[in-house]
Amino acid sequence: xxxxHLNDIGHEPAVEGVCGESSPGRxxxxxxxxxxxxxxxxxxxPAERVAESSRTLAFRDINPQAPTHVLVIPKDHYPDLGxxxxxxxxxxxxxxxxxxxxxxxxxxxxxGYRVVFNTGAEAGQTVFHVHAHVLGGRRMAWPPG
Ligand code: 5GP
Ligand code: ZN
Numbered sequence: 001x002x003x004x005h006l007n008d009i010g011h012e013p014a015v016e017g018v019c020g021e022s023s024p025g026r027x028x029x030x031x032x033x034x035x036x037x038x039x040x041x042x043x044x045x046p047a048e049r050v051a052e053s054s055r056t057l058a059f060r061d062i063n064p065q066a067p068t069h070v071l072v073i074p075k076d077h078y079p080d081l082g083x084x085x086x087x088x089x090x091x092x093x094x095x096x097x098x099x100x101x102x103x104x105x106x107x108x109x110x111x112g113y114r115v116v117f118n119t120g121a122e123a124g125q126t127v128f129h130v131h132a133h134v135l136g137g138r139r140m141a142w143p144p145g
């Protein structure tokens with residue numbers, strides 16, 4: 001594959017027919033039909049977008065749990081933190097960077113903010129497209145509920 005077929009950070013584009021399935025070296029790398037967050041990425045469901053990069057999107061949570069509550073997601077579909085980390089650690093790092101940038105833009109970085117990946121139903125994950133909750137603007141309790 002020539003370089004013109006690679007995206008801006010050198011990854012191969014998604015291949016049709018593997019949506020939602022793991023493929024060697026790629027993981028889950030295209031939109032999944034009935035995934036809520038894939039629909040937000042596609043613009044099929046509206047969301048208040050606050051930041052975007054070529055591979056990530058940040059938008060406000062519809063049911064905020066703090067004055068700042070933003071979700072940061074990869075544009076490629078991975079169901080949870082483990083599948084993302086094992087398939088594309090660089091993309092996970094991009095999520096962390098965007099979480100920090102959102103916290104700075106929201107004015108909560110200096111005071112402190114929390115990043116949460118609910119992973120699995122028992123931990124409270126309800127949308128199985130990996131997302132970082134970025135929470136700030138109030139004092140956080142520990143341990144979490
Ligand atoms: P989880 O429970 O999976 O960790 O987090 C899912 C989050 O998605 C919840 O905080 C929930 O409020 C948020 N959410 C669910 N549906 C929508 C939606 O349609 N739009 C937005 N912006 N957030 C949503
Ligand atoms: Zn998805």
